[in-house]
Amino acid sequence: MHKLLVASVVAASLAWLPSLSRVAAQEATADGFFASAKYVALGYGRGDVFVSEIDAEKSKSLTNEEKVAFTEIRKQLESWNRFVLTSFPESADLLIAVRVGKRAELVGSVPIGGPQPIRVGGQAQSSTDDYLYVYQVTRGRVGPQIWEKHLSKGLSGSPAPLFEALRIAVEAASK
Numbered sequence: 001m002h003k004l005l006v007a008s009v010v011a012a013s014l015a016w017l018p019s020l021s022r023v024a025a026q027e028a029t030a031d032g033f034f035a036s037a038k039y040v041a042l043g044y045g046r047g048d049v050f051v052s053e054i055d056a057e058k059s060k061s062l063t064n065e066e067k068v069a070f071t072e073i074r075k076q077l078e079s080w081n082r083f084v085l086t087s088f089p090e091s092a093d094l095l096i097a098v099r100v101g102k103r104a105e106l107v108g109s110v111p112i113g114g115p116q117p118i119r120v121g122g123q124a125q126s127s128t129d130d131y132l133y134v135y136q137v138t139r140g141r142v143g144p145q146i147w148e149k150h151l152s153k154g155l156s157g158s159p160a161p162l163f164e165a166l167r168i169a170v171e172a173a174s175k
Contacts, residue, residue, distance in 0.1 A: 030146040033136050034173035037093035040083040042074055045099035045133045050142045052089050065100045069130065069155040073098050076163045082170060090140040096166070099131035100155060130154035132162040 044051045044066060053070070056062055062070075073096070077085060086092050132154070134147035147169060154162035 030134065030169065031173035033094060033146055034170040038084055039086050039092045040077065040094045040096055041086050041089040041092035042070065042077065042096050042098070043089065044070065045097035045131055050089070050095050050097050050135050053087060063100070063102070066098070069100050070098050072158060072160060073155065073163055076159050080167060089137065089142065092137050095135040095137060095142060097133040097135065098155060099133065101128040101130050101152070128152065130162060132166055134166070
């Protein structure tokens with residue numbers, strides 16, 4: 001019985017190794033890019049997609065909360081004086097994406113056996129945590145995500161807790 005328990009623990013540990021090595025590789029990659037990066041573009045996170053500030057403003061889909069969080073993170077980046085901010089993602093070394101947590105509401109109409117559609121709806125839970133993502137730029141395009149943190153109300157305050165986590169990670173990588 002003891003041998004079976006030990007074998008199970010070893011097998012479970014081995015199953016986690018690829019995941020742990022992937023996390024370690026991601027952190028090493030982030031450290032390298034954080035240490036050498038000079039130019040940063042700020043934008044919005046839409047799931048796994050970076051949306052530039054210019055594209056987001058054109059779409060007119062920004063909420064007031066997103067605009068406020070974006071402006072605050074921009075101010076904090078500017079006062080840090082670590083990076084040069086650019087509005088052009090293709091000329092940046094890193095892309096920083098802001099994503100404000102929110103609840104999504106689903107509403108629609110469904111025709112059910114009659115001339116009048118029945119309106120149905122409800123709320124679907126989207127993450128209520130705020131996120132800050134960092135992507136590397138590869139050949140002028142959005143590259144892989146190299147850093148991510150999320151926290152409830154993580155983009156609120158000055159400094160925002162997520163900004164502080166990013167600042168700490170960048171400064172640690174630069175030593």
